[in-house]
Structure formats: C-alpha cells, structure tokens
Amino acid sequence: MSVESAADSREAEGSGSSAAGSVAVDDVVEMYRRMARIRGFEQAASKLYADTEVPGFVHLSIGQEATAVGACWHLRDDDAITSTHRGHGHCLAKGLDMTEMFAELMGREGGTCSGRGGSMHIADPRLGILGANGIVGAGLPIITGAGTAAQIRGDGGVAVGFFGDGAVAQGMFHESVNLAAVWDLPVVFFCENNHYSEFSREEDQHRAGLALRAVGYGVRYESVDGNDVVAVAELMQRLVGELRAGAGPVIVEADTYRWHGHYEGDPIRYREAEELAAWKLRDPLVVARARLADLGVDAAVAMSIDREVDEEVRAAIDEARRSPFPDPASLLDFVWVEEDDTPEREPEQGEVFKTMDAVREALTFELEHDPTVFVAGIDVGRGGNVFGLTRGLAERFPGRVRDTPISETAIVGGAVGAAMAGMRPVVEVMYMDFIGVCLDALMNQAAKLRFMTGGKASLPLVVRTQFGAGRSSGSQHSQSLEALLAHIPGLTVVMPSDPVETYGLLRSAIRSPNPVVFVENRLQYGMKAPRPNADHLIPLGKARIVRPGRDVTVVTWSRMLQEVLAAATEVAADGIEVEVVDLRTIAPFDRAAVLESLQRTRRLLIAHEAVMDFGVGAEIAALAANEGFWHLDAPVVRVAPQAMPAPYSPALEKAWLPDRAVVADALRRLMEVGTR
Amino acid sequence: MRVQRAPRAADQPQRAPEGLVRHDRAPAVPTPAAGPAPARSADGTGAFSADVDLDLTALAGRSPEDLFAEVVVRLLTACHREGLVDVGSALRVVTPTDGGFAGVRVDGAVDRSAPGLSAVLGAPGTELPPADAGTLTVVDARGSRTRAQGDWGLGGGLGVATLGRVGSAVVSSRRPAGLVLGERLGAGLGLTVPDAARAAQVVRALDAVARSLEGPVG
Numbered sequence: 004m005s006v007e008s009a010a011d012s013r014e015a016e017g018s019g020s021s022a023a024g025s026v027a028v029d030d031v032v033e034m035y036r037r038m039a040r041i042r043g044f045e046q047a048a049s050k051l052y053a054d055t056e057v058p059g060f061v062h063l064s065i066g067q068e069a070t071a072v073g074a075c076w077h078l079r080d081d082d083a084i085t086s087t088h089r090g091h092g093h094c095l096a097k098g099l100d101m102t103e104m105f106a107e108l109m110g111r112e113g114g115t116c117s118g119r120g121g122s123m124h125i126a127d128p129r130l131g132i133l134g135a136n137g138i139v140g141a142g143l144p145i146i147t148g149a150g151t152a153a154q155i156r157g158d159g160g161v162a163v164g165f166f167g168d169g170a171v172a173q174g175m176f177h178e179s180v181n182l183a184a185v186w187d188l189p190v191v192f193f194c195e196n197n198h199y200s201e202f203s204r205e206e207d208q209h210r211a212g213l214a215l216r217a218v219g220y221g222v223r224y225e226s227v228d229g230n231d232v233v234a235v236a237e238l239m240q241r242l243v244g245e246l247r248a249g250a251g252p253v254i255v256e257a258d259t260y261r262w263h264g265h266y267e268g269d270p271i272r273y274r275e276a277e278e279l280a281a282w283k284l285r286d287p288l289v290v291a292r293a294r295l296a297d298l299g300v301d302a303a304v305a306m307s308i309d310r311e312v313d314e315e316v317r318a319a320i321d322e323a324r325r326s327p328f329p330d331p332a333s334l335l336d337f338v339w340v341e342e343d344d345t346p347e348r349e350p351e352q353g354e355v356f357k358t359m360d361a362v363r364e365a366l367t368f369e370l371e372h373d374p375t376v377f378v379a380g381i382d383v384g385r386g387g388n389v390f391g392l393t394r395g396l397a398e399r400f401p402g403r404v405r406d407t408p409i410s411e412t413a414i415v416g417g418a419v420g421a422a423m424a425g426m427r428p429v430v431e432v433m434y435m436d437f438i439g440v441c442l443d444a445l446m447n448q449a450a451k452l453r454f455m456t457g458g459k460a461s462l463p464l465v466v467r468t469q470f471g472a473g474r475s476s477g478s479q480h481s482q483s484l485e486a487l488l489a490h491i492p493g494l495t496v497v498m499p500s501d502p503v504e505t506y507g508l509l510r511s512a513i514r515s516p517n518p519v520v521f522v523e524n525r526l527q528y529g530m531k532a533p534r535p536n537a538d539h540l541i542p543l544g545k546a547r548i549v550r551p552g553r554d555v556t557v558v559t560w561s562r563m564l565q566e567v568l569a570a571a572t573e574v575a576a577d578g579i580e581v582e583v584v585d586l587r588t589i590a591p592f593d594r595a596a597v598l599e600s601l602q603r604t605r606r607l608l609i610a611h612e613a614v615m616d617f618g619v620g621a622e623i624a625a626l627a628a629n630e631g632f633w634h635l636d637a638p639v640v641r642v643a644p645q646a647m648p649a650p651y652s653p654a655l656e657k658a659w660l661p662d663r664a665v666v667a668d669a670l671r672r673l674m675e676v677g678t679r
Numbered sequence: 680m681r682v683q684r685a686p687r688a689a690d691q692p693q694r695a696p697e698g699l700v701r702h703d704r705a706p707a708v709p710t711p712a713a714g715p716a717p718a719r720s721a722d723g724t725g726a727f728s729a730d731v732d733l734d735l736t737a738l739a740g741r742s743p744e745d746l747f748a749e750v751v752v753r754l755l756t757a758c759h760r761e762g763l764v765d766v767g768s769a770l771r772v773v774t775p776t777d778g779g780f781a782g783v784r785v786d787g788a789v790d791r792s793a794p795g796l797s798a799v800l801g802a803p804g805t806e807l808p809p810a811d812a813g814t815l816t817v818v819d820a821r822g823s824r825t826r827a828q829g830d831w832g833l834g835g836g837l838g839v840a841t842l843g844r845v846g847s848a849v850v851s852s853r854r855p856a857g858l859v860l861g862e863r864l865g866a867g868l869g870l871t872v873p874d875a876a877r878a879a880q881v882v883r884a885l886d887a888v889a890r891s892l893e894g895p896v897g
Contacts (some may be wrong), residue, residue, distance in 0.1 A: 339682050515680065544680040594683040629691060
C-alpha cells in the first residue's frame with residue numbers, strides 16, 4: 004500500500020482502536036515498522052560513514068523517529084514536506100526508497116538524486132519531498148511556497164515544514180510564519196524540539212517559547228509528546244483535516260531528543276551522559292512497543308519486524324553498492340535545463356507603448372495563458388506596484404496577484420517552494436539592492452536545487468527586480484548587482500534594454516524552466532517604442548547586434564545601451580564604425596556572439612552601469628583575452644563606474660556614472676591604438 | 680536556451696583557430712639554415728626529411744636535460760600547429776645504445792610544459808618503447824657525432840625527429856661599437872615523416888622551432 008493510499012484510507016476510516024482510541028492496531032504496528040526502518044537506516048548510515056563508505060557530512064535523527072512517522076502518517080503523496088539537514092527520517096516516512104537513499108549517501112548514480120545531493124539534500128518532489136536542506140531554516144520559506152501552490156490550486160493539499168528549535172532564531176522562520184498567517188496558508192510548521200541548536204542548549208538561544216511566538220504571529224499552537232508516534236499522528240490527523248478544509252497555518256512543537264551528536268563525529272562535549280540516558284527511557288520505539296502491548300499485540304510482532312528491517316537494510320546496502328558512481332562526463336548535467344529555442348522573429352510594429360506597459364502586458368499574457376503563473380511581491384496587488392507596473396492585475400486575476408509583507412526571504416523562498424510544487428511564480432523584489440536580504444533563497448535554493456536533486460526538481464520561477472543610478476537614489480537604491488548573481492551557476496540573469504526587449508524577454512523568462520532574475524532599469528520605464536505582436540518572444544541566452552560596424556565592438560546591456568548607441572553615432576562622424584552588441588542575457592551569456600563580433604572588428608570595449616571591479620565586464624574581457632586572443636589588435640577597455648558606493652549628491656553621481664561622452668572618448672582612444 | 684561554457688582549465692590556453700596563425704613573418708621558402716632533403720622522392724609518395732641548424736645560445740644556461748626538453752616542446756608545438764601531431768599523440772624519446780635504442784614513451788605530450796617533460800625524461804628506460812601510428816619519435820643524438828637526419832630505422836608512426844650534438848662556436852657580429860666576438864651554441868634538428876606530401880608542413884615546423892629560439896627565451 005502506498006503512503007498516499009494508506010493515508011486516504013486512514014482519513015476515511017478513523018477506525019480501529021488504539022490506546023488513545025483513534026488509531027487502528029494495524030496502523031500502530033505499521034508505525035512501529037516505519038520507525039524501525041528509520042532507526043535501522045540511520046544506524047547503518049552511521050557505520051557506513053565511520054567506514055568512509057559515505058563521504059561528506061551525516062546528521063542523524065536517531066531518537067526522533069516518532070515525529071517523522073507521526074507527522075507524515077496522514078499526508079498524501081502530493082502533500083509537500085520540507086526537511087532539515089537531519090532529514091533521513093522525514094524522507095523515509097514520506098515514502099522514499101531506502102535503497103536509493105543509501106545509494107545517495109554513497110554518492111552513486113542510483114541514488115535518489117543521482118548522487119548529486121548527498122545526505123543533506125535528499126529530495127523527490129514527485130513524493131512531495133521538497134528537500135532536506137543544508138541551510139538551517141531554509142525549508143520554511145519553501146514550504147510556505149508549497150502551501151501557496153496548494154491554496155491556489157484549491158485541491159485540499161497540505162504542506163508540512165519540519166524544523167528544529169535552532170531554526171526559530173533564523174529570520175526565515177519569522178518571515179515564513181508571518182506570510183503563511185497573512186495568507187491563511189495550509190501549512191503545518193512542525194518543530195522537532197530536540198533541545199539543542201547544533202551544540203547549544205535551547206535556553207541559550209531563545210527567551211520566548213514557540214507558544215508565545217505563535218500568539219505574536221496570530222497562528223494556532225499545538226504541543227505534543229514527540230516520542231509518542233500515536234500522539235503525533237492523532238494530532239496531525241486533526242490538523243491535516245482542518246487544513247484540507249481551509250484552515251490557516253499552525254505551529255506544532257514536538258518534544259523529543261537527538262541521541263547522536265549534531266553530526267557524526269561530534270564529540271558531544273556540551274551535554275551530560277545522564278541526560279541522554281534519561282531520554283533513552285523514552286525511546287520512541289520503546290514507547291510504541293508499550294502501545295502495542297497495551298493493545299494486546301504480542302511482543303514477538305515487534306521482534307519479527309526488527310528482524311525484517313535488519314534484513315531489508317542489509318539488502319538495500321548491498322543493492323546500493325552495486326550502483327556505479329556518476330560518470331565524470333555527466334559533470335555538468337542538471338545545472339541548467341538546456342533546450343533549443345524557437346528562432347527569434349522580427350517583431351511587428353504596433354502602436355507606441357512604454358516599458359512599463361511591456362512589463363504589465365507580458366505578465367497579463369502569461370497569467371491569461373497559464374493557470375500555474377502567479378505574481379507576488381510588496382505592493383504588487385492592491386497598490387499596483389510602486390511604479391504602477393501591475394495596476395489592475397489583482398482585480399483581473401483574483402488570488403493570483405498577491406501583496407506580500409515586506410519579507411524578501413519569504414517572497415523569493417516562497418517562489419522556490421511554489422515552483423517545486425508545480426507553479427510558475429513571478430515574484431518581485433522591489434529594488435535590486437534588496438537582493439542581499441534574500442540571497443540564500445536565490446543562491447542556495449533556486450540556483451542549486453535542480454542540480455542537487457539530480458534533475459528531479461524543476462525551478463521555473465522569475466524574480467523581477469529593478470535598478471537604476473542617475474537620480475540620486477543613494478547607495479542602497481542604485482546598485483547594478485548583476486555580477487553578484489551571474490556568479491551563481493544555475494541562475495539565469497536577464498537585463499532588457501528597451502520596451503520591446505522587455506516584453507519578449509519577460510515572457511520567455513516566465514516560460515523558462517530555469518530560475519531567472521529579470522532586472523529592469525527604472526529610468527527606462529517611460530521609454531517608448533512600437534508595440535510588438537502579443538506572441539513575440541525573445542530567446543534567453545542570445546545577444547543581438549543592435550548596430551553593425553567594422554572598427555570596434557562594444558558589448559553592453561540595459562540602459563547603458565542607449566548611451567553606447569549615442570556615442571556610436573557621435574564617433575561615426577570621425578569615421579569610426581562601432582558594432583554594438585546588446586548582451587540581453589547576462590548569465591549564461593552569448594560567448595559566440597561576442598567572439599564573432601570581435602573577430603570582425605578586432606577591438607573590444609565593454610560598457611556597463613555596475614561598478615567595474617570584478618564585474619561582468621571582467622568576464623567578457625577574460626573571454627577576449629583567452630578565446631579571442633587571436634583577434635585582438637588593441638587592449639580590451641571597460642567603461643564602468645569606479646568601485647565605490649553610488650553617491651547621493653548629483654554632482655558626485657554625475658562624476659561617478661559614465662555617460663555617452665565617456666564612451667565616445669574611450670572609443671576614440673581605443674582606435675588610436677595601432678596594430679602590431 | 681543552450682549554455683555556452685568557458686573552456687576547462689585543461690583546455691587552456693586556447694589553440695589558434697585554423698587560419699589565424701600569422702605566417703607573414705615566415706619566408707615562403709625555407710631559410711638557408713633549413714635544408715630540405717628528399718629522402719626518396721618529392722612526389723608525395725615516399726618519406727621526406729629536412730633538418731635545420733638551431734641557435735641554442737638563448738638556452739645556454741639550462742641544464743642539458745632542460746635544454747633538450749625545451750627543444751622537444753617547441754618542436755611538438757610547431758608540429759601540432761602544422762597538423763603533424765595532435766593533442767592525443769604520444770611521444771617516444773630514444774637514445775642510441777650499444778644494443779640499439781632505449782627510451783621512454785610519453786602520452787599526451789603536446790600539452791606538456793618543458794619542465795614537465797624534463798621531469799618525465801629524467802628517468803629513461805632501458806628498452807625501446809613501442810610506437811603506434813599516433814607516435815612521434817625523437818632521437819636524442821646529442822651524444823653522437825652523427826648528423827641529425829633520417830629515421831634511424833625507427834619508421835612508422837607520425838615521424839622521427841633527431842636532435843644532434845650540441846656544440847659551441849665562436850662567431851663574430853657587427854655592433855655599433857664595431858666587430859665583436861661571441862659564443863654561439865648550436866645543434867642540428869632533423870625531422871623525417873613517412874609521407875612526402877607533408878613536406879611543406881615539415882619545413883614550416885622546423886623553421887618555426889628555429890625562429891622561436893632566436894633572441895631571449897623566457
């Protein structure tokens with residue numbers, strides 16, 4: 004019987020009789036088996052790690068088996084869970100294959116994630132397992148997104164986010180619970196309180212318990228004996244049923260204990276042996292055996308299960324060992340989804356529209372044509388976005404254009420979870436400068452989860468944001484941070500340069516199977532151009548030649564393109580023919596287009612609005628110095644602001660930000676360099 | 680979207696694209712020092728041999744092993760550029776012995792640096808290593824007074840190169856201050872390929888080696 008069908012029958016029946024009166028005897032037997040499997044798996048994993056057959060890090064949950072089994076007991080396959088770095092039990096309880104898990108820990112091709120994730124990153128979205136996670140608390144924004152997906156679909160889906168008491172101190176916890184409360188999401192925030200945050204005692208980490216915190220968020224709170232699987236399952240039966248019927252989030256605190264150290268090899272100098280011995284008297288397996296005895300089940304049943312589990316574990320390890328290690332030729336698999344694009348067509352020339360119209364119309368088109376698309380962000384709903392870009396969309400698409408709290412981590416992390424749960428979220432980070440607030444969701448989650456799951460997770464999400472220097476917005480509202488994002492493998496970074504580009508590229512970004520950061524320049528929202536045909540698409544990863552020329556190539560993007568085009572016109576009067584390349588997609592960028600242009604002109608200038616040092620221009624210059632070395636007749640020149648925070652004073656900002664005059668001057672000097 | 684990736688470290692530095700190597704400074708015909716000598720015929724049906732007189736003065740401070748490795752690396756680079764060897768070609772370095780030849784085989788030799796190759800050649804074998812169709816043989820004939828020519832009966836494979844005896848000679852040159860005397864270190868380098876149709880590549884490769892050693896050497 005699958006986990007899902009078992010859950011369905013349990014929900015339907017509510018039959019049989021346990022000591023507490025609501026869990027059937029056979030169910031308690033099966034709960035014991037599942038806990039024994041977790042115990043057997045983790046004891047074996049501990050030995051395999053000690054024998055160096057499992058590399059990396061291993062964090063075990065021995066002693067906490069009842070929370071995993073009890074919490075997942077009433078979940079369907081399509082209900083989502085997120086786990087922690089201590090996630091073997093959750094994955095087994097949700098139905099993951101033991102052999103594949105052993106193979107994953109061993110780093111083998113037959114592993115759950117083809118050996119790409121390891122112990123801390125096991126996931127299988129097909130079973131609703133949205134991942135163990137190596138970042139404490141990072142599963143909580145993700146489960147909030149899964150709850151959002153379930154709410155939008157309206158299929159009664161439930162999401163359960165496991166976390167430890169240590170995660171409560173993370174900002175991610177606060178933002179996630181608050182967002183779930185505001186949106187009434189069907190999420191159980193399930194705290195396995197094992198009383199230790201890695202090496203530190205609970206009392207040294209918090210001054211308020213979860214019950215008090217729940218009041219602060221306006222969500223329900225439930226506590227339960229986390230070592231009694233029946234008690235946990237009974238609580239979850241009630242809560243899951245309420246959430247399926249439309250109730251909002253709840254915080255559950257399960258009292259339990261971690262027998263092993265924070266990680267295998269931890270010398271555990273921070274707690275006394277007597278404490279562990281006392282908790283072992285409340286071993287979840289012992290408690291379950293007592294439950295079985297109360298129900299009149301012979302002790303031989305549990306002993307028989309133990310023997311069967313031992314044999315299953317042995318067989319699983321043998322089978323896992325037969326799986327080969329991944330072929331080094333497959334090294335780059337799963338980083339990006341790569342597929343051929345439809346060739347770009349010339350857009351039709353309609354009535355004049357603005358960049359801000361392009362954003363709204365691209366969003367509208369995709370919302371209309373794909374029910375999995377939704378939009379979320381600060382003030383994007385009722386307020387219609389700070390620049391009016393989403394005005395009217397919330398009324399037109401109820402429930403799918405959502406205002407969020409000022410919580411960038413929950414916004415972007417939620418997008419990750421919603422994408423893994425089958426949606427195509429388009430979320431907004433109001434200013435690019437705020438990326439720093441939610442970098443984990445981009446860097447460690449969105450960019451890596453496809454790779455770490457061996458391609459099982461899909462991350463079709465868009466993070467729209469905007470930037471723009473030149474209007475005295477100051478150092479925290481002007482930055483062009485594309486290099487920061489482009490350095491993260493797995494992210495696609497797009498920066499359009501005009502209204503038509505914005506429309507075609509944004510639609511392609513929303514349709515992309517990869518996570519895309521879409522960076523608009525707010526100084527261009529009022530820029531006008533003829534409106535393209537509604538089905539106009541521009542492939543990602545392809546640069547375009549905006550102006551052909553024979554003497555020098557200028558590679559640029561976003562608003563700086565307009566400055567470069569003006570400079571090219573200016574120097575044309577001097578007989579200098581400039582070829583202007585608009586990069587459009589910053590990462591992964593169109594290397595061939597740059598090299599081909601350089602081959603024609605033999606000179607290269609790169610112009611961008613981000614500060615020069617360690618920027619995208621440096622990467623393009625490196626391309627020219629290496630693969631394009633044979634074509635160069637002159638040094639590669641970068642035109643970009645000097646490395647310093649964007650100044651506030653207009654006088655300083657003007658001195659800092661290069662314009663068309665600076666570009667034109669650089670072009671003239673570059674053309675003075677003679678050939679060898 | 681298709682991702683265009685930067686080359687791996689092992690694939691750098693980049694080789695010049697076909698047609699982008701500038702030969703404009705090289706003469707259309709061999710320099711006088713490079714003396715092509717058809718071994719059998721020049722009609723493209725037999726083997727072809729040529730040799731060049733190398734000026735090794737710039738390498739005078741190097742140990743004999745490092746000097747040899749430097750010349751071999753430059754030869755491999757030139758031969759690769761001319762298509763006489765490829766990245767996967769093996770190198771067989773042999774020395775004449777009383778009983779025939781002995782030496783070592785080096786796989787993937789084209790991407791080796793001179794210090795790297797010198798380290799490998801530091802432990803010569805006692806037997807003649809086998810050669811297949813993808814092997815270039817270099818005969819280290821520095822200990823012999825024999826001219827650096829011919830295939831030494833080691834035919835087969837991509838070809839046979841010979842580095843002859845390294846000798847010094849006093850030479851005069853004219854400077855603004857007048858006539859000055861100096862010491863020139865020289866050696867012969869020969870290359871024989873089994874297909875005379877590749878004569879032009881052989882000549883260009885030898886010429887490139889000779890030119891690369893002119894002036895200061897890094």
